[in-house]
Amino acid sequence: MKRAILLLMHQGKSYTEEIAAATAGLGLHLVALSSRPRKPGVLEESRRHVADCVVTEESELTSGDVDKAVRELADRGYRVEAALASFEGYRLLMAELNERLGARDCAEPALRLCLDKYELRRYLFAEGLSEVAVHRITPGVTPELDPSARWFVKPVRGASSFATFVLDDIGDLADLPAIQEQMRADRSMKAIFMDRYDFLVEEYVEGPEFSFETFVLDGRIHHLCVHEKARVERLERTTLEGMSVSPPVSLDRELVLEGADHVTRCLTALAEHGLTAGAFHIEVKYWESKKRWEIIEINPRMGGSLINASVQTVTGHSLLDLWTESLLLPDSERDAFHDRLTRASQLEALRTGAATPATVFLSKYGEKGRTVDAIGFDPPTRPPRILRVHVAQGTELEASDRGICLMDALWDVAVDDLEAETAFLDRHATDHFHVSYR
Numbered sequence: 500m501k502r503a504i505l506l507l508m509h510q511g512k513s514y515t516e517e518i519a520a521a522t523a524g525l526g527l528h529l530v531a532l533s534s535r536p537r538k539p540g541v542l543e544e545s546r547r548h549v550a551d552c553v554v555t556e557e558s559e560l561t562s563g564d565v566d567k568a569v570r571e572l573a574d575r576g577y578r579v580e581a582a583l584a585s586f587e588g589y590r591l592l593m594a595e596l597n598e599r600l601g602a603r604d605c606a607e608p609a610l611r612l613c614l615d616k617y618e619l620r621r622y623l624f625a626e627g628l629s630e631v632a633v634h635r636i637t638p639g640v641t642p643e644l645d646p647s648a649r650w651f652v653k654p655v656r657g658a659s660s661f662a663t664f665v666l667d668d669i670g671d672l673a674d675l676p677a678i679q680e681q682m683r684a685d686r687s688m689k690a691i692f693m694d695r696y697d698f699l700v701e702e703y704v705e706g707p708e709f710s711f712e713t714f715v716l717d718g719r720i721h722h723l724c725v726h727e728k729a730r731v732e733r734l735e736r737t738t739l740e741g742m743s744v745s746p747p748v749s750l751d752r753e754l755v756l757e758g759a760d761h762v763t764r765c766l767t768a769l770a771e772h773g774l775t776a777g778a779f780h781i782e783v784k785y786w787e788s789k790k791r792w793e794i795i796e797i798n799p800r801m802g803g804s805l806i807n808a809s810v811q812t813v814t815g816h817s818l819l820d821l822w823t824e825s826l827l828l829p830d831s832e833r834d835a836f837h838d839r840l841t842r843a844s845q846l847e848a849l850r851t852g853a854a855t856p857a858t859v860f861l862s863k864y865g866e867k868g869r870t871v872d873a874i875g876f877d878p879p880t881r882p883p884r885i886l887r888v889h890v891a892q893g894t895e896l897e898a899s900d901r902g903i904c905l906m907d908a909l910w911d912v913a914v915d916d917l918e919a920e921t922a923f924l925d926r927h928a929t930d931h932f933h934v935s936y937r
Contacts, residue, residue, distance in 0.1 A: 500578040503528040503550070504823065505569065507560060507584040507592055509690065511536030511545050514585045514819055517807070519548035521823040530577050532568040534560045537686060551575055559690040565592050581826035585819070587658050587800050588690030590614070602826045603716065605799060606773020613774070613797040617655045617699045623794055626768045628761075630786075631793055633701040638676070641669060642700055649703035654682070656695040658798075661688065661901035663738045665703060672700075678900055685899050704795065706787040707749050710802060711762050712810050712818060713779040714840055716825050717833060718770050721840040722759045723818070724810045729921050732864070739902045742861040742925055743804075745813055745845070748918045750785060752849050758783055759846050761792040769797075778822045780806065805860040805909045808885055812911060813856050814843040857917055859924050860909035865890070868898035869936040876906055878931040881924070883908035905934060 504522050506513060508531050515531070522529040528550040535558050536542045546552055553568040569579050581602035584593035590610055597604035612619055623629035634642040635655070644650055650666040652675075657663075662678045664671075679696045683689065708731065712724040727747035732739040747755055762781055766774060780802035782795040801807055801818045811817045821840070828836055841847055848855040860883075865871065871894045876886065887907045890896070896903050908928065912920040 500573070501528050501550075501576055502526075503530045503572065503577040503579050504826065505565075505572070505579045505582045505596070506531045506549065507565070507582060507586065507589040508533035508545060509560075509586040509588060510534050510558060510687070511538075511542035513545075514807075515545040515548045517817065517819050518583060518585070518823060521817070521820040524820070525824060525827070527580075527827075528577060530572050530579065532560065532565060534558050534564075534690075551577060558686065560589055560592060562592060562595060565596055569596070583823060583826065585801055586690070587614075587798065588688075588693065590799055591693070597826065603776045603828060604826070605715075605775060605777050609769055609772040609774035610799050612769065612772055613799045614656055614693070615695075616653065616657075616796060617697075619794075619797060620699070620701060623765060623768070628765050628768060629793055630789065630791065631702045631704060633699055636672065636675065636698040636700055641672070644669070644700065649705065650700050651703040652698060652700050654692065654695075655697045655699055656692050657682075658688065658691045660738050660740070661685075661691075661899070662698070665738075666700060681899050685897060685901070687897065688899070688901060704784040704786045704793045706785045707747075708782065708784045708795070709747060709755075709758065710743070710806075711759065711779075711781040711783065712802060712806060713762065713766070713781055714777075714818070714821055714825075715766065715774065715779065716776050716828070716836065718775045719837055720763050720766050721837070721844055722762065722846040723816070723840065723843060724813050724845045725755060725759070726806070726809065729859075730861075730925060739864050740804075740862065741864075742859065742921070743806075743809070744857070744859045744912075744917060744921050745809055746849060746855055746857060746914070746917070748921060752852075754785065756846065756850055758785065758792045762794070765794050765797070774799075776825065778818045804862050804904065805885060805887075805907045808909055809858045809860055812858050812909075813845050816840075816843050855914060857912045857914035857920075858909055859912050859921055860885075860907060861924065861928050862902075862904050863906040863928070863932050863934070865896045865903045865905045865934065866936065867896055867900065867903060870895045871905075872935045872937045874905060874934045876908065876928070876932045878927055881910065881927060883910050885909040906932065
């Protein structure tokens with residue numbers, strides 16, 4: 500039997516090429532289980548990178564699909580020893596299988612708590628780790644909100660900034676039933692919600708926003724990299740992250756390290772629920788009026804867009820490589836693994852005052868429900884090192900209140916002139932990125 504890792508793919512793709520390279524580096528085979536893709540060509544591209552693939556008839560995977568695939572792959576000569584899912588909608592399926600197989604992963608209760616933004620906020624509040632007030636929105640009931648505070652609405656479970664917005668008028672809650680219908684109908688993202696379509700409203704944390712790219716193993720926490728969300732775009736019913744920069748530019752080193760320590764305390768508090776292993780994309784804000792840090796979300800997965808490419812540039816390590824390696828890491832190699840993460844950590848470099856590489860990456864988003872007529876990004880100078888255009892002429896964009904990413908681009912930049920570099924690249928991309936619609 501050939502030793503294998505099972506990749507849970509969503510509709511034919513899930514960082515397949517990168518994970519295949521990581522698996523091959525460990526001397527293992529990568530096999531895949533995919534939900535039915537909307538476009539057959541997507542799956543054909545992914546098949547080139549896996550040793551074998553099972554495809555379901557449905558657009559979303561279930562626990563039964565996973566069990567059946569493991570048996571089918573065994574009949575074909577592959578012994579699945581661990582599972583990996585970069586797509587958040589399959590994170591619980593990954594943990595469920597890893598528990599049965601004995602691979603290193605978080606316990607399911609910890610993941611469920613992180614994925615439920617209402618219960619996570621309540622838990623952090625009860626532990627003295629948050630001061631953000633929160634209310635669950637009950638259909639037909641107007642919540643009693645303190646009028647002296649600002650409030651923010653978001654789904655209890657979600658991703659891609661789906662229906663996340665500042666509540667300027669309480670009457671805007673009347674839009675939620677229509678948004679819930681979008682959630683149920685969204686062909687690409689429906690699995691993210693895991694049959695949960697309820698909303699919460701929480702106190703708005705006014706201040707700059709960041710994300711910590713964090714790895715946990717054996718309960719030990721390594722903050723590998725931190726990004727500042729240098730440009731945030733607010734549309735009618737969604738909030739988009741247009742540009743990220745690492746290391747941060749708006750706060751000094753001591754405050755950033757204070758933020759890292761706060762995230763560590765929050766993750767440590769979740770260890771009793773089984774949060775002990777895996778890659779995490781943790782969104783936090785510095786609440787300027789209260790001079791404190793607040794968790795916004797703890798995502799038990801790698802960040803999207805060009806997060807992994809940025810982390811690899813800054814630290815020399817891919818989160819996907821580390822995550823894949825950790826699943827079956829022998830006990831005898833754990834100490835060396837932790838030492839490697841400590842040496843690679845950008846946060847440790849900031850703590851000691853050592854030099855760190857820097858990156859800027861940006862994302863351009865489309866208008867919901869429109870059809871792309873033309874798209875292009877060809878700057879005359881300073882081309883990005885990484886450019887990914889996700890749509891082509893004729894692409895019909897989803898009629899959905901979420902971030903619909905058209906393009907991602909990443910630059911390596913000078914850390915000692917980061918603020919100026921960020922401002923220049925923001926203008927540069929705005930001037931030379933073009934999209935038109937039919």
